[in-house]
Amino acid sequence: MRLTVIGCGYLGAVHAAAMAEMGHEVIGVDVDEAKVEALARGRAPFFEPGLNELLERNVAAGRLSFTTDPGAVRGRQVHFIGVGTPQSPSGAADLSYVDAAVEAMLPHLGHCADGQEVVAGKSTVPVGTAARLAQAIDPTGAALVWNPEFLREGFAVDDTLSPDRMVYGLPEDPGTAQRAQAVLDEVYAPILRAGKPRLVMDYATSELVKISANAFLATKISFINAMAQVCDTVGADVTALAAAIGMDERIGSRFLRAGIGFGGGCLPKDIRAFQARAAELGVGQALGFLAEVDKVNESVRRSVVDTALGLLGPEPGGARVAVLGAAFKPDSDDMRNSPALDVAADLAPSVGSVVVVDPEAGPLLAGREGLPYEVAATTQEALADADLVILGTEWRQFTTLDPVEAAGLVRTPVVIDGRNALDRSAWKAAGWAYTGIGRR
Numbered sequence: 473m474r475l476t477v478i479g480c481g482y483l484g485a486v487h488a489a490a491m492a493e494m495g496h497e498v499i500g501v502d503v504d505e506a507k508v509e510a511l512a513r514g515r516a517p518f519f520e521p522g523l524n525e526l527l528e529r530n531v532a533a534g535r536l537s538f539t540t541d542p543g544a545v546r547g548r549q550v551h552f553i554g555v556g557t558p559q560s561p562s563g564a565a566d567l568s569y570v571d572a573a574v575e576a577m578l579p580h581l582g583h584c585a586d587g588q589e590v591v592a593g594k595s596t597v598p599v600g601t602a603a604r605l606a607q608a609i610d611p612t613g614a615a616l617v618w619n620p621e622f623l624r625e626g627f628a629v630d631d632t633l634s635p636d637r638m639v640y641g642l643p644e645d646p647g648t649a650q651r652a653q654a655v656l657d658e659v660y661a662p663i664l665r666a667g668k669p670r671l672v673m674d675y676a677t678s679e680l681v682k683i684s685a686n687a688f689l690a691t692k693i694s695f696i697n698a699m700a701q702v703c704d705t706v707g708a709d710v711t712a713l714a715a716a717i718g719m720d721e722r723i724g725s726r727f728l729r730a731g732i733g734f735g736g737g738c739l740p741k742d743i744r745a746f747q748a749r750a751a752e753l754g755v756g757q758a759l760g761f762l763a764e765v766d767k768v769n770e771s772v773r774r775s776v777v778d779t780a781l782g783l784l785g786p787e788p789g790g791a792r793v794a795v796l797g798a799a800f801k802p803d804s805d806d807m808r809n810s811p812a813l814d815v816a817a818d819l820a821p822s823v824g825s826v827v828v829v830d831p832e833a834g835p836l837l838a839g840r841e842g843l844p845y846e847v848a849a850t851t852q853e854a855l856a857d858a859d860l861v862i863l864g865t866e867w868r869q870f871t872t873l874d875p876v877e878a879a880g881l882v883r884t885p886v887v888i889d890g891r892n893a894l895d896r897s898a899w900k901a902a903g904w905a906y907t908g909i910g911r912r
């Protein structure tokens with residue numbers, strides 16, 4: 473099938489490459505010339521495991537190309553929208569990129585000879601957006617389907633090729649809905665053949681599935697981080713607590729890792745956008761708990777800064793702090809709303825110096841001007857002469873550090889395990905003063 477993907481960022485670039493891998497002929501469209509230029513050479517403009525191989529293979533095979541021209545849409549059958557929906561100053565989602573993408577597409581819709589033309593929205597949007605966009609798209613003869621995306625960065629390729637489930641939010645008209653569903657089924661045929669469930673629903677439900685999934689995940693993390701605060705107060709251990717409650721299948725063990733909280737380009741902005749939309753709809757009170765989820769998440773970053781200053785004593789002005797990690801999670805170079813970087817920046821004015829290291833985000837950070845911290849090229853360089861080490865992102869090269877060797881590099885062996893990811897017995901045995909989040 474001949475497809476386009478509008479918006480080639482973390483979501484869209486992976487989606488375009490994965491659709492080509494499934495045998496479709498795909499054109500990715502983005503307004504960012506540098507991004508398009510890199511992608512067209514088969515290079516991912518960001519770090520995502522497995523993506524370069526997929527891009528290289530499919531660009532070379534002639535199934536995948538990239539352009540800045542929205543006219544690429546003309547005559548093709550399915551157009552995925554994957555542009556950003558960032559947080560606006562009010563907290564609500566900024567829909568200007570989605571609106572601009574649809575606007576640019578409109579003159580080119582309605583020229584497809586391959587069968588029913590479909591616009592498939594993948595961006596995360598406030599409930600009601602699809603119904604509004606459909607009013608503009610319907611007159612062209614193309615059908616709008618809302619097809620939210622659930623991929624995780626760091627696992628984006630696998631999550632796209634083998635999702636837990638797919639959701640189609642279909643138009644009201646039964647005939648159009650049936651035709652649009654058949655087209656998407658054809659796009660996703662290999663995934664459906666592999667037995668992955670496809671759930672069919674209306675626009676509003678599909679939009680809500682996406683945002684409520686992220687709200688639930690954020691709530692789970694803040695729940696365990698709130699438990700960590702209680703554990704800290706009474707000397708209990710949140711990792712043992714999480715393991716024990718997680719064995720109850722109704723609770724489940726995943727997303728119960730206490731630490732410096734959730735960041736990234738999605739969970740934080742999505743819980744705020746959801747609250748803003750609910751308030752507009754007059755059901756703001758029902759989502760009042762999400763404000764608490766956000767508050768707990770912000771407070772864990774602050775409390776790590778307070779713990780750090782407590783450990784450095786009354787005169788932290790001469791201390792050097794090493795922060796291991798800059799990306800919001802491992803296996804990604806995405807620094808949007810990064811807890812590790814927030815901690816580094818918040819500590820910087822109160823201590824002698826802060827140095828940050830990250831295997832993938834580090835080189836990107838090193839190119840930025842006016843940072844309140846230094847950026848080290850290697851973990852060893854970051855650890856050298858440190859008075860305090862903070863694990864901010866649980867990259868494997870950090871969690872598997874030899875604590876004996878690390879102790880030999882620092883000035884004072886004091887560590888805050890901001891992700892509860894270090895082997896604390898080994899670190900303590902190597903002479904480190906160890907503080908976890910909700911565990912000692």
Ligand SMILES: NC(=O)C1=CN([C@@H]2O[C@H](COP(=O)(O)OP(=O)(O)OC[C@H]3O[C@@H](n4cnc5c(N)ncnc54)[C@H](O)[C@@H]3O)[C@@H](O)[C@H]2O)C=CC1
Pocket residue numbers: 478479480481482483484501502503504507554555556557569572573576594595596597621622623624625737738
């Ligand atoms: N990053 C992720 O893991 C996931 C993101 N999402 C959602 O997907 C959407 C995109 O997120 P990301 O990929 O992270 O954002 P991003 O910022 O990495 O990518 C957005 C891309 O859209 C491009 N763009 C903006 N306006 C455009 C236009 N008019 N025409 C063509 N391209 C345009 C930008 O240049 C950029 O490359 C958001 O709604 C997000 O909430 C959903 C699931 C996973």
Ligand SMILES: O=C(O)[C@H]1O[C@H](OP(=O)(O)OP(=O)(O)OC[C@H]2O[C@@H](n3ccc(=O)[nH]c3=O)[C@H](O)[C@@H]2O)[C@H](O)[C@@H](O)[C@@H]1O
Pocket residue numbers: 596621622623624625626686689693726727728729730731732733734735736737738739800801
């Ligand atoms: O809508 C989105 O963009 C995506 O948002 C998240 O994916 P992502 O942001 O890539 O990363 P997660 O693995 O969810 O991690 C988010 C943050 O939570 C933190 N986290 C995660 C799990 C945990 O137990 N504890 C915890 O602090 C991570 O360190 C990270 O900062 C969701 O997991 C995806 O399903 C969704 O598609």
